[in-house]
Amino acid sequence: MDEKEITMNQQRDDQETISLISSLPSDRDFHSNKLFNYQRCWYDKKTLQGILNFQRGFEPQDTDIIVASFPKSGTTWLKALTVALLERSKHSSDDHPLLSDNPHGLVPVLELRLYTESSKPDLTSFSSSPRLFATHVPFHTLQEALKGSPCKVVYIWRNVKDALVSVWYFECANLKIEDKDERRSMLESMFESFCTGVSFYGPFWEHVLSYWKGNLEDPKHVCFMRYEELKKEPHVHVKKLAQFLGCPFTLEEEESGYVEEILDLCSLGHLKNLEINKTGKTGRGVDHKNFFRKGEVGDSKNYLTPEMEKRIDMIIEEKFRDSCLKF
Numbered sequence: 001m002d003e004k005e006i007t008m009n010q011q012r013d014d015q016e017t018i019s020l021i022s023s024l025p026s027d028r029d030f031h032s033n034k035l036f037n038y039q040r041c042w043y044d045k046k047t048l049q050g051i052l053n054f055q056r057g058f059e060p061q062d063t064d065i066i067v068a069s070f071p072k073s074g075t076t077w078l079k080a081l082t083v084a085l086l087e088r089s090k091h092s093s094d095d096h097p098l099l100s101d102n103p104h105g106l107v108p109v110l111e112l113r114l115y116t117e118s119s120k121p122d123l124t125s126f127s128s129s130p131r132l133f134a135t136h137v138p139f140h141t142l143q144e145a146l147k148g149s150p151c152k153v154v155y156i157w158r159n160v161k162d163a164l165v166s167v168w169y170f171e172c173a174n175l176k177i178e179d180k181d182e183r184r185s186m187l188e189s190m191f192e193s194f195c196t197g198v199s200f201y202g203p204f205w206e207h208v209l210s211y212w213k214g215n216l217e218d219p220k221h222v223c224f225m226r227y228e229e230l231k232k233e234p235h236v237h238v239k240k241l242a243q244f245l246g247c248p249f250t251l252e253e254e255e256s257g258y259v260e261e262i263l264d265l266c267s268l269g270h271l272k273n274l275e276i277n278k279t280g281k282t283g284r285g286v287d288h289k290n291f292f293r294k295g296e297v298g299d300s301k302n303y304l305t306p307e308m309e310k311r312i313d314m315i316i317e318e319k320f321r322d323s324c325l326k327f
């Protein structure tokens, strides 16, 4: 395809995107940002353009690996672990890519970074196999972009209350909101958005259930991980992840302490204290340090009132009733 044809195709795609977006239901989130409902989830306009470009133009390779999550559910950790597992034969411990780049720099989000401007971005820097990408879209939306390819998808989720508090902290840090009352009022508005489901990439339950079903239907290609379980039994789950990715630990590796080495390399304490994560920024201008906070299970108890907890628990219980998922 010559350059003129590429430009014409892009213009046609942009036109289609504009008319599709204008036909979608819309609402406002806690910030009064306009969100659009596409395939049962909510996105701002720019993200939605990225999703449509991704669905239209992504050419999957059978060996691709996609790290998927609802935002603030353990994505950074899962990206680091996946990189560490796949790269373990290629690097020594002092020239590892995780020491010189943030996990989000190494594993870009398809719809937020690679496909924002065009349905045919330049992916030549992803020439080695397997290619490793990330996404925050739900499984049914991802499936459309994968076009039947047997890529492997690893999903991580966590307790909705901890995810909410983590999103809140992240937003306050990015917007540099320090005033106590302003922070509290933001948490309360965010809580409302989470409960109604009208939040960026929400509803939370729609997201988790889509991957839960994906894993039930095709466990060989969709791995369903939980942050709390990874925290509780990291050895067990990192070994399962290696197996799923097709790079299981050998007996020699296990005996020589490779599993611990990978867990240490990817631990919150280690990553947080690397220079690149103390001072660097992502391509979108987010301070790397904002991705690392406490990583504690149940921390939301310190911020949500018992009434808030009860309300959100009841919503999730009702939404998860037909699944075996428990909080």
Ligand code: A3P
Residues within 6 Å of the ligand: 069, 070, 071, 072, 073, 074, 075, 076, 077, 080, 162, 165, 166, 167, 169, 266, 267, 268, 269, 271, 291, 292, 293, 294, 295, 296, 299
């Ligand atoms: P808290 O805000 O509860 O501390 P995401 O990576 O999806 O943005 O999620 C961010 C959450 O994961 C934050 O949780 C952050 O502290 C935690 N996190 C980041 N890196 C981690 C790591 N290496 N191990 C465990 N948790 C990590």
